[in-house]
Amino acid sequence: GLTGVVQAEIGRKVVFLIDEFHRLGGIGLNDPFGQLGQEIMVQKETMFVVASSLARKSMEIFRSKLSMLFGNFEVVTLEPFSFEEAFQYCKSYASANALSQEERRFLIRLTNGNPFYLGSLLETLEMLLEKDSGREVHGKLMDAIENELFDEAGAIRRSLMGRLCVLGNGQPWQFYADVLACLAVGHKRFSEMVKVLHRKGNDIKRALERLVAEEIVEKQGSLFVIPDPVLRFWLNRVYYPLRFGFEMEVDV
Secondary structure, eight states: OHHHHHHHHHSSOEEEEEETGGGGGGSOOSSHHHHHHHHHHHOTTEEEEEEOSOHHHHHHHHHHTSGGGTTOSOOOOOOOOOHHHHHHHHHTSGGGGGSOHHHHHHHHHHHTTOHHHHHHHHHHHHHHHHHTTTSOOTTHHHHHHHHHHTSTTOHHHHHHHHHHHHHTTTSOOHHHHHHHHHHHTTOOBHHHHHHHHTOOHHHHHHHHHHHHHTTSSEEETTEEEOOOHHHHHHIIIIIHHHHHSSOOOOOO
16 A cells, blocks of 8 residues: 555655545545555554544444454544633633633633634734734724634634535535524524425425534434534624524524
């Protein structure tokens, strides 16, 4: 294999990283995970590291399609920061010193300790403080949130839009976004979504099944919920008003 050739050339062992490896199933190859498993088994000098944002789906792939590895792998689960970890993480940014205790708590609750969300907001806050030479601190956190979530150039907004676009697989993605927005404003039951969206029940059912499979939505009894608080907030405060022309109270 290629990594064997590289190892022979440089005389060092190779670490081969595959990000979002669950997407191998969508590239049109015959049994791509079986082929990957065979490569992992024969390339003894290579460490394979596979990463995925879909924890449940990835574990199912390991159980059903990579069973030939006989459990000879280690699973490392990356969870959001705990409250204390997030609090310490904030301290690594100089901008966090400009925040009150209450503002830090609000920021951690809003992001649920997600390092990407926290880092993006704190970096933007740092930039805003530098522009103002740190003279005016009051309201800067809200400005940072506005820049990241409402401004089209915001890193968080672009990330959220990217997640929605992937759902479409090259087709219009707005229907999935409409279903998510419906959940974000509080219509969490299937019957409510049918009434609000004025779409066929089967269409909404298929969309919900896809969103659950992509681990964007969780089903809790008869309710469907979006566990990501930043995505909920953005759908409610940004996407929903732009799409439907009015705003509803955020449901967090």
